[in-house]
């Protein structure tokens with residue numbers, strides 16, 4: 188975690204510097220080997236291209252590059268069919284960007300952010316709390332360390348739940364659909380939900396229409412799917428499936 192020097196919130200970046208270091212180091216290593224084994228140059232070039240691509244994505248995600256991360260989160264915010272009365276949960280809150288957006292959009296709501304805060308990411312609970320203070324919502328938000336696979340809350344505890352680009356990252360559950368069911372468990376009957384993830388990756392969630400049918404079968408009042416990958420917010424260059432090319436939002440009322 189870098190030293191925090193300014194009074195600006197730090198919402199981190201979905202492309203961590205570790206990915207860039209790893210790809211850069213791999214490219215240099217393969218380039219060295221290619222002097223002995225010339226064919227290895229192909230791997231070196233591929234690593235360099237990947238390095239450039241992830242650099243570009245990191246730039247576009249950052250405030251300097253247009254703050255695409257904020258725009259993608261806004262898509263979730265606008266799908267919550269909620270009057271803002273009561274309690275909301277942000278599952279996998281990272282550095283609390285969406286948690287704080289929810290608190291600001293609904294000025295009397297109390298919002299909880301949970302995250303596993305594993306070493307892979309540039310996120311932490313301390314930064315969440317600092318961001319909430321800077322943004323003036325610290326009195327209405329709180330943060331807990333927990334896994335999306337086993338939320339430490341009674342069924343029906345929240346009036347609304349959101350999540351952004353988290354479920355595909357959760358490694359302690361094999362079946363991704365279980366994470367949706369767990370998220371919905373903690374929402375009260377009639378409460379609102381909006382979850383964005385790589386729902387168009389068949390390997391993770393199966394067919395979307397089938398997924399919707401399964402969710403309806405859990406007794407959910409209404410659930411819809413919005414393909415956000417192709418909604419105009421995501422630049423074409425970032426529509427590769429492992430980047431933002433397979434994202435969508437499941438939203439509705441429990």
Ligand SMILES: C[S@@+](CC[C@H](N)C(=O)[O-])C[C@H]1O[C@@H](n2cnc3c(N)ncnc32)[C@H](O)[C@@H]1O
Nearest residue numbers: 279280281302303304305334335351353356357
């Ligand atoms: C792409 S980041 C998204 C963060 C945040 N939602 C945002 O919009 O900036 C993925 C997040 O998932 C979190 N995560 C990974 N596995 C998790 C788990 N088992 N439970 C809760 N959060 C998890 C990571 O710590 C990270 O904060």
